[in-house]
Amino acid sequence: MNKSALHLMLAMAAAAACPAAVTPTVKPPKAIVMIYADDLGYGDVGCYGAKGIPTPAIDKLAEQGCRFTDAYSTTSVCTPSRYALFTGEYPWRKEGTGILPGDAALIIDTKKPTLPKMLQSHGYKTYMIGKWHLGLGEKGKKIDWNKHISPSPNEIGFDESFIFAATGDRVPCVILENGNVRNLDPNDPIEVSYKHNFPGLPNGKDNKDQLKLMWSHGHNQAIINGIGRIGFMKGGRSALWKDEENADIITDKAIEYIQKSAKAKEPFFLMFATHDIHVPRCPEKRFVGKSRHGVRGDVTVELDDCVRRITEALQQAGLEKDALVIFSSDNGPVLDDGYRDFAVRDNATHSPAGPFRAGKYSILEGGSRIPFIVKWPGVIKPGTTSKALLNQMDLGASLEQLLAPGKANSFRDSENVMPALLGKSAKGRDYHVINSTGKALAIRHGKWKFIPAGVAIRDGINGASAKMSKSPEGGSLFDLEKDPKELDNVASQHPDICEQMKAKLEEIRQRPETKADQEDLLPLDD
Numbered sequence: 001m002n003k004s005a006l007h008l009m010l011a012m013a014a015a016a017a018c019p020a021a022v023t024p025t026v027k028p029p030k031a032i033v034m035i036y037a038d039d040l041g042y043g044d045v046g047c048y049g050a051k052g053i054p055t056p057a058i059d060k061l062a063e064q065g066c067r068f069t070d071a072y073s074t075t076s077v078c079t080p081s082r083y084a085l086f087t088g089e090y091p092w093r094k095e096g097t098g099i100l101p102g103d104a105a106l107i108i109d110t111k112k113p114t115l116p117k118m119l120q121s122h123g124y125k126t127y128m129i130g131k132w133h134l135g136l137g138e139k140g141k142k143i144d145w146n147k148h149i150s151p152s153p154n155e156i157g158f159d160e161s162f163i164f165a166a167t168g169d170r171v172p173c174v175i176l177e178n179g180n181v182r183n184l185d186p187n188d189p190i191e192v193s194y195k196h197n198f199p200g201l202p203n204g205k206d207n208k209d210q211l212k213l214m215w216s217h218g219h220n221q222a223i224i225n226g227i228g229r230i231g232f233m234k235g236g237r238s239a240l241w242k243d244e245e246n247a248d249i250i251t252d253k254a255i256e257y258i259q260k261s262a263k264a265k266e267p268f269f270l271m272f273a274t275h276d277i278h279v280p281r282c283p284e285k286r287f288v289g290k291s292r293h294g295v296r297g298d299v300t301v302e303l304d305d306c307v308r309r310i311t312e313a314l315q316q317a318g319l320e321k322d323a324l325v326i327f328s329s330d331n332g333p334v335l336d337d338g339y340r341d342f343a344v345r346d347n348a349t350h351s352p353a354g355p356f357r358a359g360k361y362s363i364l365e366g367g368s369r370i371p372f373i374v375k376w377p378g379v380i381k382p383g384t385t386s387k388a389l390l391n392q393m394d395l396g397a398s399l400e401q402l403l404a405p406g407k408a409n410s411f412r413d414s415e416n417v418m419p420a421l422l423g424k425s426a427k428g429r430d431y432h433v434i435n436s437t438g439k440a441l442a443i444r445h446g447k448w449k450f451i452p453a454g455v456a457i458r459d460g461i462n463g464a465s466a467k468m469s470k471s472p473e474g475g476s477l478f479d480l481e482k483d484p485k486e487l488d489n490v491a492s493q494h495p496d497i498c499e500q501m502k503a504k505l506e507e508i509r510q511r512p513e514t515k516a517d518q519e520d521l522l523p524l525d526d
Contacts, residue, residue, distance in 0.1 A: 026379055026422065028403055031261070031314060031323035032124070032269045034395075036085075037303055038078065038131060038167075038278040041333025042369050043354030044300055052292030052350055053300045057308035058373070061327055064382045065375030066423050071390040072444075073331050075435040076360055076367030078167070079133050081330040081392065082273075083107060086114045086134070086156065088396035088411025092439045099437075101194045102166035102231055103143055104135040108156045113410040115396045116157030119269045122403045125160075127257045128153040130250045130273035132163040136176075145172055145181055145190035145236070152179040158271070162253045164246075168275045168282075169338060171233035173224040173240050175249070183239045190236035197221065197232045204228025213280055219338040227280050227339075243282035246275055251306045255313040262317035272310060273330075276303040279337045294346025296335070321377045328392055329370040334360035336462045344462065352461060357485040359461035363436040363451060364486055366461065380423050388420035388428030389444065412513055433508055443505040449486070450501035451476040474498065 042048055045055040047062040074084035079100050080091030087108060091097035096107055108114065116126040136152050137143045153161035162177050172192050175182045181190065197203055202210050204220035205228075212226035219228045225242055241249075254272050261268040276299045283290075283298040287305070291297025307327065314320045333352035335343040337360070353359050353366030360367060372390060374380060397414035398421055400407060409416065419425035434442040434449070436458065442451040451457065451471040460466030475498050477491040491498050 025405065026402065028122070028267070029322055029324040029376060030267045031258070031319045032119070032399070033310065033314070033323060033325045034269075034271050035307055035310065035325070035327045036082075036130075036271065036273040037327075037329040037371075038274055038276060039331060039334055039337070039360055040277055040300070040303070040329035040371065041352035041354065041359060041366065042356060042371060043351045044277070044333060045304075045371055047373070048371050049354050050350065053297045054291065055300065055304040057304045057311060058327060058371075061307070061311070061325060061373045061375050062383075064377065065325070065373055065380050066384045066386055066421075068372040068374070068386050068388065068390055070387050070428070071328065071370060071372030072392070072432055072434065073329065073368045073370050074391055074393050075437075076331045076362055077437055078131075078278075078330045079107075080435065081368075082132075082134055084391075084393040084413070085395065086116065087112065088115065088393055088414030090393070090413045090433060090435065092433075092435050092441065093412075100133060100135055100166060102170035102172060103192050103194060104166075105137050105139040105141070105143075106135040106151045106155070108134055110151050110155045113396075114157045115399070116153075116269060116271070118157075118396065118400055118410060119403075120157055120159070123267055125261055125266050125268040126158045127254075127268065127270045128158040128161040128163060128273075129254050129257070129271065130163065131167065131275050131278075132161075132273070133166045136165055136179075143192070145174070145192060146184065146186065149176065149179045152176070154178055160257070162250065164241075164275065167278055168243060168246070169219055169227075169230055169279050171222050171224070171229050171231040172236065173229065173233065174236055175239075175241060181236065181239050184236060185238040188235045188237055190239070191234040192231065193233075194231045198234040201232070201234060203232070213282070214340040215338060216336055216340045217338055219279075227282070243280055244284050247302050247306055248284060250274070251309050254310055258310070258313045258317055258319070262319055272306075274303055274306060276300065276306070279339050279341070281339070281341050281343070293350045294343060295341045296343040296347060297350070323376070324379075325375045326395070327371065327373040332356075332359040332362070332367045332370060334461060336465070355484045357487070358459050358466070361437060361466070362458040362460075363434060363440055363442050363455060364457060364459065365449075365480070365484065367436055367458075368434060374421050376422070380421075384423055386420060386423065386426065386428075388417065388426055389430075389432055390417055390420065390428045391415075391432050394429060412511065413508075431504060431508065433505065441505060441509075443501050443508075444480075445501060445504070447479050447481040448497060448501065449478045449480055450491075450498055450505070451478075452502060452505070475502065477501070 073081040287302040290301040356365035358364035358366040398418040
């Protein structure tokens with residue numbers, strides 16, 4: 001047995017023997033704010049190395065808190081990462097957690113524990129704002145967009161919701177507030193189809209003269225606000241959004257919730273899921289030209305302004321010193337993701353994934369290694385950096401232990417890493433299962449990353465044109481400390497490590513449900 005394999009075996013044994021992490025005793029925050037960007041890469045903001053995109057508000061969060069360098073989204077695409085964040089369960093365990101169409105049914109079991117339900121049970125008001133993309137309504141039933149839609153975020157633990165049903169490039173292009181389409185005229189009902197267009201309506205493929213933003217692939221069905229979308233839509237003209245206004249609209253709503261909770265002196269959890277910097281990239285005019293990297297850089301500046309406004313609202317409400325603020329992204333970056341917005345040209349001198357390779361959709365590090373910043377004045381030492389291994393999904397178990405020390409973990413795959421989040425420990429989780437799409441998995445432990453044989457590897461930062469290959473026989477093993485770009489497969493030099501990582505991955509696959517997974521969370525007595 002070689003020296004590296006022996007070290008790995010000893011680390012595995014130590015991890016198995018260690019008790020659960022002990023969370024420091026800290027008075028719970030009055031406000032928990034999660035700012036969740038869309039398609040923002042590790043290298044897209046200043047505090048992670050970006051030079052041509054000014055992000056002073058995000059950088060200030062890092063200056064005032066802790067910046068994590070080994071943090072991951074659960075998957076390299078949006079829907080499954082969001083599913084895992086709320087449920088504390090790896091999305092590859094459940095069928096139907098891939099990228100959803102805009103008319104999909106809710107994929108979160110309303111009877112299971114969720115992050116917002118857990119926070120509700122500890123007295124927090126819970127608010128969901130922005131991109132949802134986890135489905136609405138009941139499975140097997142067509143959504144009627146002209147009536148109250150249930151289940152929605154409100155049924156999985158949010159007291160109030162103000163959401164985009166899916167993504168900005170998918171119909172319906174409307175905002176729903178607590179299960180109802182906002183500003184809908186009942187005399188102009190909405191119809192949605194992902195199969196066929198409605199008679200007489202233009203589409204992006206045949207009516208290019210009506211487009212203000214040309215598509216590059218897909219995105220050529222319904223035309224809304226001069227932009228081709230995925231899917232077809234009829235009616236609802238008074239409810240349609242204007243893409244350029246959406247960042248301000250959802251930020252205004254977030255500030256309204258902050259002010260309302262502060263006035264009522266109620267602790268709250270705000271999930272603020274931005275549309276930026278996902279396609280279509282349509283910055284409000286005051287942000288156009290504010291970066292050196294075209295429209296993709298400009299919507300990153302717009303995102304930063306949303307962060308500024310929310311953090312200032314916390315300060316103005318007297319909550320800044322008693323607020324736990326978390327900033328991250330749902331997956332890695334992508335340049336051309338369906339529209340000709342010149343992102344490839346304009347980002348030629350920019351590295352959206354930072355020191356890592358590939359981006360969105362990939363099992364490689366660029367796909368799910370993301371920015372992750374935590375700020376809590378008086379608790380987390382400002383200006384710190386941590387190499388603790390984290391998964392966004394760990395917020396469920398970590399916050400649960402903060403609020404109820406010693407309570408059994410309610411979540412199947414979420415782990416208590418609160419000591420690391422608070423800067424009290426350099427250690428996070430021992431293993432992280434990396435997922436690209438479907439059930440394509442890899443595993444990370446310490447400096448090692450193992451991709452089993454046959455797993456698809458997407459190499460590139462453009463969704464449609466990325467080079468595809470497969471992990472070879474024997475798998476792919478990378479030393480991420482020496483080789484962050486995953487260019488040197490050392491599997492043949494360390495067969496013992498490969499076998500051990502493969503066995504650990506299979507063990508995690510077979511992990512049984514916890515009792516809490518099988519029973520709904522009960523609220524605490526009033």
